[in-house]
Amino acid sequence: METKKLAKTEIKKAAELLKNGELVAFPTETVYGLGAIATNETAVKNVYLAKGRPSDNPLIIHVTDLEMVARYAKNIPKNAEILAEHFWAGPLTIILPLKEGILPSVVTGGLNTAAFRVPNNQDTLALIKEVGEGIVGPSANTSGKPSPTSAAHVLHDLNGKISAVLDGGVSEIGVESTVVDLSIPDVATILRPGAITEEMLNSLIPHVKMDEHFLSEKEKPKAPGMKYTHYSPNAKVYITEATPESFLAAINWAKAQGMSIGLLADKEILALFQNQVTATFELTTLHNIKLATKRLFEGLRALDEQNVEVIFAESFEEIGLGVAFMNRLKKAAGGEEFGGGRG
Numbered sequence: 570m571e572t573k574k575l576a577k578t579e580i581k582k583a584a585e586l587l588k589n590g591e592l593v594a595f596p597t598e599t600v601y602g603l604g605a606i607a608t609n610e611t612a613v614k615n616v617y618l619a620k621g622r623p624s625d626n627p628l629i630i631h632v633t634d635l636e637m638v639a640r641y642a643k644n645i646p647k648n649a650e651i652l653a654e655h656f657w658a659g660p661l662t663i664i665l666p667l668k669e670g671i672l673p674s675v676v677t678g679g680l681n682t683a684a685f686r687v688p689n690n691q692d693t694l695a696l697i698k699e700v701g702e703g704i705v706g707p708s709a710n711t712s713g714k715p716s717p718t719s720a721a722h723v724l725h726d727l728n729g730k731i732s733a734v735l736d737g738g739v740s741e742i743g744v745e746s747t748v749v750d751l752s753i754p755d756v757a758t759i760l761r762p763g764a765i766t767e768e769m770l771n772s773l774i775p776h777v778k779m780d781e782h783f784l785s786e787k788e789k790p791k792a793p794g795m796k797y798t799h800y801s802p803n804a805k806v807y808i809t810e811a812t813p814e815s816f817l818a819a820i821n822w823a824k825a826q827g828m829s830i831g832l833l834a835d836k837e838i839l840a841l842f843q844n845q846v847t848a849t850f851e852l853t854t855l856h857n858i859k860l861a862t863k864r865l866f867e868g869l870r871a872l873d874e875q876n877v878e879v880i881f882a883e884s885f886e887e888i889g890l891g892v893a894f895m896n897r898l899k900k901a902a903g904g905e906e907f908g909g910g911r912g
């Protein structure tokens with residue numbers, strides 16, 4: 570189930586496919602990425618096509634270290650050095666000004682900045698080394714579906730559209746990296762919350778702020794990807810307070826309308842209600858946010874497979890990792906909360 574180590578021959582084979590301009594999905598500690606060599610324009614175009622992704626939504630370039638970033642980025646501020654030293658390899662993506670003409674413009678959707686990340690997965694790092702160039706890697710899902718946290722999820726969405734997926738087991742973190750924009754001198758703006766929290770960044774560099782718009786669907790957020798409805802399963806998702814009373818009220822409401830129900834909640838809550846609903850997925854136990862984050866996308870996918878009409882999903886406090894969890898859950902729910910202001 571957990572992280573798998575790949576054979577050297579598998580990595581070599583994947584590198585050959587990439588060098589031939591083909592698409593290969595790869596594991597990371599956050600979610601799986603859909604890889605193509607960043608300097609190959611046709612291959613990068615095919616990444617957008619395979620995902621059904623709008624072409625104005627730029628890609629993250631996966632590299633082995635800050636030295637490799639320097640090949641593509643115009644200048645690397647001190648703050649980027651500090652963050653790279655503390656959090657790479659890891660779930661942090663840094664946006665920097667891009668050297669002109671160094672990469673095909675499709676990579677960045679025409680922007681003069683680019684996003685860089687060093688994934689914390691030894692096999693994927695070996696793959697990038699073998700290829701010798703940065704590898705673009707949006708999450709390896711069909712655009713609009715929950716990001717994939719296993720090779721099976723990747724194949725579910727992209728089988729037939731990609732040449733291979735490297736199976737590295739289940740992604741440890743389960744939500745995409747924190748995106749921080751350092752392209753404007755002396756400010757650090759979090760464009761997407763992730764496992765590296767605002768507090769963690771703040772403890773190392775000054776002037777960290779959250780992009781006000783990343784939680785809002787109405788205004789245009791700075792990370793182009795944040796404006797699209799993401800992570801949406803087919804069922805209607807309602808965020809539900811993590812208490813037996815709230816789940817009971819939600820279930821009764823759905824039952825009265827004859828809807829088939831899925832629960833995405835704590836083991837303890839499922840134990841109370843599993844006989845009253847169509848499907849359940851154990852999100853976590855004892856309200857553990859780390860485990861819940863790891864299992865969120867898997868749970869949304871699993872409940873969708875059961876064709877339920879509504880999913881009641883347990884909410885968490887928006888502190889620490891809870892900020893990233895709730896950001897993704899809100900996107901899945903499209904703003905719907907059971908109890909408070911439904912409609």
Ligand code: TXA
Binds near residue numbers: 601602686688706793
């Ligand atoms: O954890 C992750 O970041 C995963 C794994 C595979 O590394 N990748 C991932 O990529 O989540 P993707 O493409 O699904 O999300 C990239 C996000 C999008 O919201 C995109 O708009 C934003 O980063 N982004 C990329 N380049 C940008 C830029 N130059 N300026 C602003 N936002 C950018």
Ligand code: MG
Binds near residue numbers: 707708
């Ligand atoms: Mg994505």
